[in-house]
Amino acid sequence: MKQINVAQVIEGSKFNSFHLTVLLWCIFLILFDGYDLVVYGAVIPTLSQEWGTSPGILGLIGSLTLVGGLIGSLICGIVADKVGRKKVIIACVAIFGSFTLLTGLAKGPVDFAIYRFLAGLGLGGIPPLLVVLTSEYSPKPIKNMMVGIMFSGYSIGGILVSLFGMKVIPELGWEWMFFIGAIPLLAIPFLIKSLPESLYYYVEKGDYEKAKGIVARLNPSYVPHDADRFIMNLSTSGVPVVKLFENRRGRSTIMFWIACFMGLLMVYGLGTWLPQLMIKAGYPLNSSLLFLCCLNIGAIVGSVCGGWLADRIGSKRVLISYFSIGAVCLLLLGFKPGSFFLYVLVAIAGAATIGSQNLNNAYIPMFYPTQIKSTALGWALGIGRFGAIVGPTIGGLLIEWELPIYINFLSFAIPAFIAAISISLVQNKYNSTMNLELSSPKRYQKII
Numbered sequence: 001m002k003q004i005n006v007a008q009v010i011e012g013s014k015f016n017s018f019h020l021t022v023l024l025w026c027i028f029l030i031l032f033d034g035y036d037l038v039v040y041g042a043v044i045p046t047l048s049q050e051w052g053t054s055p056g057i058l059g060l061i062g063s064l065t066l067v068g069g070l071i072g073s074l075i076c077g078i079v080a081d082k083v084g085r086k087k088v089i090i091a092c093v094a095i096f097g098s099f100t101l102l103t104g105l106a107k108g109p110v111d112f113a114i115y116r117f118l119a120g121l122g123l124g125g126i127p128p129l130l131v132v133l134t135s136e137y138s139p140k141p142i143k144n145m146m147v148g149i150m151f152s153g154y155s156i157g158g159i160l161v162s163l164f165g166m167k168v169i170p171e172l173g174w175e176w177m178f179f180i181g182a183i184p185l186l187a188i189p190f191l192i193k194s195l196p197e198s199l200y201y202y203v204e205k206g207d208y209e210k211a212k213g214i215v216a217r218l219n220p221s222y223v224p225h226d227a228d229r230f231i232m233n234l235s236t237s238g239v240p241v242v243k244l245f246e247n248r249r250g251r252s253t254i255m256f257w258i259a260c261f262m263g264l265l266m267v268y269g270l271g272t273w274l275p276q277l278m279i280k281a282g283y284p285l286n287s288s289l290l291f292l293c294c295l296n297i298g299a300i301v302g303s304v305c306g307g308w309l310a311d312r313i314g315s316k317r318v319l320i321s322y323f324s325i326g327a328v329c330l331l332l333l334g335f336k337p338g339s340f341f342l343y344v345l346v347a348i349a350g351a352a353t354i355g356s357q358n359l360n361n362a363y364i365p366m367f368y369p370t371q372i373k374s375t376a377l378g379w380a381l382g383i384g385r386f387g388a389i390v391g392p393t394i395g396g397l398l399i400e401w402e403l404p405i406y407i408n409f410l411s412f413a414i415p416a417f418i419a420a421i422s423i424s425l426v427q428n429k430y431n432s433t434m435n436l437e438l439s440s441p442k443r444y445q446k447i448i
Contacts (some may be wrong), residue, residue, distance in 0.1 A: 011140035027153035034157030059396020068120025076125025077378015083344035096122030097185035104178035149364035150308020158296035243435035260384025269391030298347030302355025326352030327416035334406030
């Protein structure tokens with residue numbers, strides 16, 4: 001008979017084909033989430049001409065999509081902790097894929113907005129679940145880096161929008177940008193077959209045979225026996241959201257929420273309006289899409305390098321530095337530097353804004369106990385979606401008011417400074433490791 005500690009098995013495992021399967025599926029799905037983030041910004045100039053819709057209304061449509069994302073993020077995190085990550089991920093893919101396809105068939109701003117809102121319900125639920133699944137199946141020495149690599153798919157999606165947009169929009173029309181975004185619908189049968197469920201979920205629900213199968217894939221030397229026992233630290237029942245504030249985690253929870261609000265305001269604001277801001281500054285459409293491409297290339301480098309650094313010096317230090325650097329770069333962009341420095345600053349801004357948010361997404365689930373990881377990240381990103389809603393609206397108003405270019409970028413630099421301050425106030429001494437020591441008498445060890 002063996003006594004198997006689930007966390008120790010995962011964290012002590014060596015990277016193998018099983019980890020790679022999880023990572024590649026998560027990269028594939030987050031790629032299309034990133035694609036959807038940027039695709040609206042790429043088609044805005046065309047929609048504005050075709051439908052004669054004002055920038056303010058187009059900004060509101062972008063925000064409406066994110067209202068759906070807010071609802072999806074808040075609900076899906078809690079549901080996934082109850083019914084499993086895999087089922088909810090597949091349901092979200094079906095929802096966002098179907099309504100993204102319908103978006104390409106929209107005939108006007110009203111049905112376009114409705115389809116975007118409904119697609120947002122699925123899109124909002126996917127990122128927190130992919131972060132948690134990647135984090136749960138990452139060996140401890142490379143946990144941050146794996147999440148950073150996974151989130152590089154987000155920026156690859158943005159780059160694909162830029163590259164496709166320069167060719168597809170002029171030749172096939174804006175509709176085909178959304179048809180491409182619905183490709184994940186074709187992957188659903190393969191997801192059902194090969195995407196693994198959370199090992200923690202199997203153990204908690206008593207599905208021991210499937211749990212043994214995953215342990216064997218994580219550790220090829222493991223030989224299952226009927227008498228094997230799984231050990232997992234679980235808390236007693238209660239309201240998951242309330243538990244985010246237990247064991248002195250309240251201040252840190254609020255700080256994570258503020259940082260996510262500011263981070264997603266920048267990500268969605270710049271992702272939606274950067275091409276249009278650059279057009280207003282005098283750059284042609286193709287050049288503006290190249291800036292979007294640069295932003296996302298920087299985000300990939302920032303996510304991967306930041307994850308590597310976070311595994312060595314800690315997420316908190318890296319995040320404070322990243323958000324601060326991002327704020328400075330956004331301020332400098334407002335002064336229209338020469339072409340070379342302009343592209344460099346845009347790339348660094350992508351690394352330090354989108355990259356920072358990606359690293360924050362990895363930091364949050366590591367801060368909380370296993371049984372509320374999805375809830376913690378789901379609610380942080382859910383609150384952050386209010387920032388995502390505000391970002392496109394702010395961008396639309398900035399365009400409509402025709403303010404000086406430096407005011408436009410200052411509006412996105414201020415949130416970066418606020419995010420840096422918020423992360424600096426997170427109390428690492430009360431993270432999930434400390435919580436095991438501070439746990440109340442109600443806490444118990446579940447042995448199967």
